[in-house]
Amino acid sequence: MGDQIVAVKAKRGQRSKESIREDNELIILAAAEKVFAKHGLKGSTTKQIADVAKLPKSNIHYYFHTKLNLYRRVLESIFVEWMKAAEPFNTYDEPKEAIRFYVGAKMDLSRTRPFGSKVWANEIISGAPEMEEILSSRLKKWVDTCVSSINTWVELKKINSMGDAHTFLYMIWATTQHYADFDYQLIILNNGKKLTDSEFEEKKQQVIGLVLRSVGIEP
Amino acid sequence: MGDQIVAVKAKRGQRSKESIREDNELIILAAAEKVFAKHGLKGSTTKQIADVAKLPKSNIHYYFHTKLNLYRRVLESIFVEWMKAAEPFNTYDEPKEAIRFYVGAKMDLSRTRPFGSKVWANEIISGAPEMEEILSSRLKKWVDTCVSSINTWVELKKINSMGDAHTFLYMIWATTQHYADFDYQLIILNNGKKLTDSEFEEKKQQVIGLVLRSVGIEP
DNA sequence: ATTTAACCTGACCAAGTGGTCAAATATTTT
DNA sequence: AAAATATTTGACCACTTGGTCAGGTTAAAT
Numbered sequence A, B: 001m002g003d004q005i006v007a008v009k010a011k012r013g014q015r016s017k018e019s020i021r022e023d024n025e026l027i028i029l030a031a032a033e034k035v036f037a038k039h040g041l042k043g044s045t046t047k048q049i050a051d052v053a054k055l056p057k058s059n060i061h062y063y064f065h066t067k068l069n070l071y072r073r074v075l076e077s078i079f080v081e082w083m084k085a086a087e088p089f090n091t092y093d094e095p096k097e098a099i100r101f102y103v104g105a106k107m108d109l110s111r112t113r114p115f116g117s118k119v120w121a122n123e124i125i126s127g128a129p130e131m132e133e134i135l136s137s138r139l140k141k142w143v144d145t146c147v148s149s150i151n152t153w154v155e156l157k158k159i160n161s162m163g164d165a166h167t168f169l170y171m172i173w174a175t176t177q178h179y180a181d182f183d184y185q186l187i188i189l190n191n192g193k194k195l196t197d198s199e200f201e202e203k204k205q206q207v208i209g210l211v212l213r214s215v216g217i218e219p
Numbered sequence C: 001a002t003t004t005a006a007c008c009t010g011a012c013c014a015a016g017t018g019g020t021c022a023a024a025t026a027t028t029t030t
Numbered sequence D: 001a002a003a004a005t006a007t008t009t010g011a012c013c014a015c016t017t018g019g020t021c022a023g024g025t026t027a028a029a030t
Helices: A002-010 A017-043 A046-053 A057-064 A067-085 A095-112 A114-125 A132-155 A165-181 A183-189 A197-214 B002-010 B017-043 B046-053 B057-064 B067-085 B095-112 B114-125 B132-155 B165-181 B183-189 B197-214
Strands: none
Touching (some): A017 A046, A017 A057, A017 A067, A017 B017, A046 A057, A095 A114, A095 A132, A095 A197, A114 B114, A114 B183, A165 B114, A183 B132, A197 B165, B017 B067, B046 B057
16 A cells, blocks of 8 residues: 555656545545554544655645544545445345355455454444444444345245344454454464465355354355 | 442542552553543543543552553453453353353453453554563463364364354454444444343343354254 | 646644652551 | 651643644646
8 A cells, every 4th residue: 555655646747636636635545544443533643644645744634624524534435335345235135145245245345445444443432423423324224224134034934033133234244344353363363474365265255154054044 | 430439439538558559450440441442542541541530640650650551451451351251162061052151251241341342452453562462372372272172063063164263263252242342333223222131131142043053053 | 928726845833642750648667 | 656658649841732824836727
């Protein structure tokens, strides 16, 4: 990611105002996501973000005005991507396929965008002060449709009942996001080695297997 | 918890030096756990901790010297309690019982000590800078014995294989800790209502059921 | 070519920050 | 009761914080 920033900055010289703004906002958002992931809203400083973005601090304030504003933009962008990953649940009729693709997509996101997941986790842990609205309106809505899908599957005897469908959904969230939020712990317990891409792919299949079996589907 | 602090402070007047130290350390540790849970190490201030503990800031420094020192003490105390909850895995021979009791104990901890779980989560998310040693020595050791228990069960065909036993263990951690770390999100998605004790007990049984089924045990 | 509008940034500031310290008070020991 | 030790706390300090702003540079519109 650092290389990306350098690359974009290097080809300066003759850029349109529009692309300048676009580029810099992306650079700053990426840097902010990284820093917020590590230290949360309160623990992160605009100076740190500026340093990661390789821009002067004033520049961050020029584009996003306040730290809180920048933070909200980061959260919003993460939420949008998560919702995109959540589509499988409503596009597949068969639980086996729906669950397989949803869990797979969530695992992929944990792998490709771990910082976003961590920012989200930090925000919830600290009481979700900036996300209450997103959660209680947009996320709630999605969860409701999801829960009714699951309930339908239970009624059709396609999967075992787990009592409250939320419990199953939360297990999926927790298990998949664990691979992003707790990645440092996983590395330490893996003797200091990060999983390779193929090892991660294997893990992904194992997770899918456990989740499917938990509702009685043989993977 | 606030009431506890008040109660302890109220009965002052004639206390031994020893009990003064003991009491105040407990009060400060409890306050620190609460504040660190919400804002992490960097985002928390000694003033906040002092306010929650209802003591002057200097007093916090008198007992624990530095913020980092206090933070380490909080982490250590959480780790000790988690290891206690982890015993079932090595005291029961049958996977059904071992898993049932372990998952139950972890769920109970999420209910009774959510702040501790959040401090832990924050620490890992921010790269585990203060816990690397605990993780790579003491936790690693426990995980290794756990993994070999699981593998034995697989060999004896008492449970289904999930490939790598770690995957199963991490699912248990993630799912149970989710009920502490993401409690705000769960409340919002539950229409703003916290789970009652009996509702939580029900959730606990559902989680146990899912986990058992995920390795092919009928609960 | 000149005006206009957007971008850039070093210098600056008021409000915290973790931590120190000396003086006051309380308990324990002699 | 007096000396020794431990607790308490307001005042203080060097440093960092988020944010402002004036004066500059660069690109776009006239």
